[in-house]
Amino acid sequence: MCPDLVSDTISVLHVSHLSMEGVKTRLPRLEELVLHRVQKSEEFANELMLSCPALRRVELIDCSRSKDLLICGPKLKTFEASAMFEKENLSISISAPNLISFSYISCSTMPYPDEELSALQVHGTRNLRELALDLCMVGMGTIRKAVSQLHLLENLRLKGSPSAERIRITHKNLKHLALTGFKTIALTRFKSLIRVKTQTPNLVSFQYDGPNILVIGPQDSTTLANARLEVDFGVRDKRRSYLKAAKFLRYFGRCDSLTLICKEVKALVLPEEIKSEMLPPLWNVKHLRLHILSNTTGDVDTNSRLTESLRWMSPNLETLVISS
Template sequence: MANREATKRRKLENSDDDGEIFAVDQISDLPEHILHHIMSFLPATDVNKTIILSRRFRSVWSSYPIIDLNDELLLKSSGQYRSPEERINKFLNFLHVCLQFREPNTRIQKFTLRVTLCDAVQWDNRIDGWISFAVDHNVEELDLDIKNKQNLFYKLPQAVFSTKSVTSLKLKGFRLEPHDLILSCPLIQDLSLRCCNGLRYFTVSSAKLRTIELDRCYGLQRIEIEALFLQSFLYRGVLNEPCEINVAACKSLKNLTLERADITDEWVEDHVAKFLLLETLKLSFCNMFKNIELSCTKLETLELDCCKGLENIEVAAQNLQSFLYNGDSRSCQINVAACELLKDLMLVNADVTDRWFADHVPRFLLLENLKLDSCNMLEKIKVSNEQLKSFHLLGCNKLVEVEIDTPNLISLSYDDPPLPHHPLMTFSISSSLVGVKLSLGTASLTREWFVNLRDFLGFFGHCKVLTLLCESDEVLIFPEALKDDLLPPLYDLKHLKIEVSSTSINYARLVKSLLWLAPHPETISFVSGNIEKSIKLGYEKMVAKQEDPEYCCRYRPIKCWRHYLKNVTMENFENVDNKKSLLKFFTKNAKMLL
């Protein structure tokens, strides 16, 4: 009954003087908890804008348990302010006004504040007021990110150290005093300190902690963690600032990520072997250890990225599913043959040979994704995995022969050096489902280069989609004299996609050359940024016909598109001149075009 009366009253409030009823806002009649649920699906900027919709929404916002304040999102139109200082003051004043609308007894589930200060500001009562407000209202997740253009650090309010409700604490850009954060905040499960300074020693003992992230904390010299149930630890060090790390007591660790850490062979042996539950190990720019031997039974992901001192890798992790190695000029021996459940294999700057490839890859019967980047000792490789779906070849300069017997392959990329880099290069692909992406790069456009390109493209005529990447359309404009001497390489190709970096494209000239390369395509697409222009071509049934003896294809065994093209549809060609030139080209050349 009360709800019915409220609805009637709202109808009257929305009527004009003559009693005519305007459209009723039915959303505002929903219960508060449902409106909160709806708001949880909206971007933070839209949630904050609801405060100006009506008194009802202002009331709903005032009790909403999630507060997300970001100066870059809330003040996108910064051009209307005379200076950056005025812009940030506008934002901070906006926060101060919003604070007055909050209901005093509402518990805050999550509070996020991101702001960039202009001056050498290390304290502002408006920022501290918001942080204290969140703490006073028993905030559970506290995420604070304060940047300063002069690379100074904001002083963290002492109120943060007194909270007993926070379970997730994320701090970025703060100057921290050498307090024990965990003892002060006993319920913390997730802790992240990024780009902070002031802590020389990080010592913690907690039964609550589940994740710790220490990312570029300047001046940090020692880390000592005793957290029996810690599952994830990330450390990203600062260049030329060594830090001693001891996490051996964290027996439940599942995810370990170290970047720019001064770990040695002994450290790896003492720590990693004790993590019986370890599933993910990522080591980047850790240059002091030389050998790594792993036999972790639960390890599923291993990444060794730019660890310059690494000389030997021996992995016998029976459940390993993903392995990435990114090396350097130093030779490193890699043995992962025992990891027969591998699904993802990525090798970058690895000194693997044809023999290594033949000994390892056939063992990985479940392999789905394979990437070889700058593996310059490979010359002839054969891939014969039935499960392989994605294969990326990048910058393997000495490769001259690639045989791919993979019936389920759906993605093949070949990039750098510019194609075709070797006149004797051969590709063999069994899958007709594959979408191929080739990078043509830049080249001196000689007759020999075009002949080699034509021969190379011939390996991909049966693929589902062929994508060609190039900086300029010139690399695809085959000389007319050359077309008379050569057969088109892509008779069977149905879908051709071109990604050109240059914005200056003569579409009619380019399409003419592409229709020589692929005489019967169903679609030709041009991708630039997020826009894709497409040409769809419809043909009548291709049957033999008596042709004009002076017409094209007199001596060709298969007639070209001109003989069968019946209709053309173009999409997203916003430039009128481009569209007109293409229509003129098709009308002039297609015999049956309607």
């Protein structure tokens, strides 16, 4: 049990592995609050955010939720919650006019409908620039609604759900989009994802970690400069796999820099009959890095054909790095 916290000088408070139930607080100069595995953390955090006008940063780590979360404060700029345990179908309400970064990631690796947020209210945070949410606990419809209200949003990170099949993102000012969560302890986060639709004309960077080659589009961004893709380019149906890989890569053809991380690379070794049917998909790419997680390229001839294929895909290439 933690003792009462009363001080006119404390500006940073980190609490770990304690119960905060019934703890009295008066911390008028508190600027940073970090709670790690704290019982009744949400009630305690809510109370401090309401009573500490100087609070600028709040972080909850490995805590359980038991009631609705109110994120507020006239000076609050950053709120992060990671490895959160969900207990009920609850809501998050944000009323912090100067909040710049908000992140809420569940500890769950499976989506449970009764644990999804019933509401994510962002009307009180018009200045938010960075948003990170977990598809295991926030439905895509809720995310789209929130994103549409955040006109200054520049950075969006979505942690995957095994059940997510389609993702659609629309935002005219978004610059950075990341779909992450390739590996979990026992599951693949984006194992069902097949299609991503973007209407993000000012997107600068894109990150995707998943097992599937996606159908992605439209190519509405002329500013996309770099991308990082962790995906397996294996061959199942030969012709279809080659064409699907080339079409997927074409979305990133305007990038200056492209990084590919994968176990299987066979679909990147395009045969001549496939090349004859299409234009090089990575026409403007100048810097290409391929990192193979295991030595699957085989003999010298296979390596040579892989290099030749990559150079054909990227005719304006200046730098090519292949490592395993």
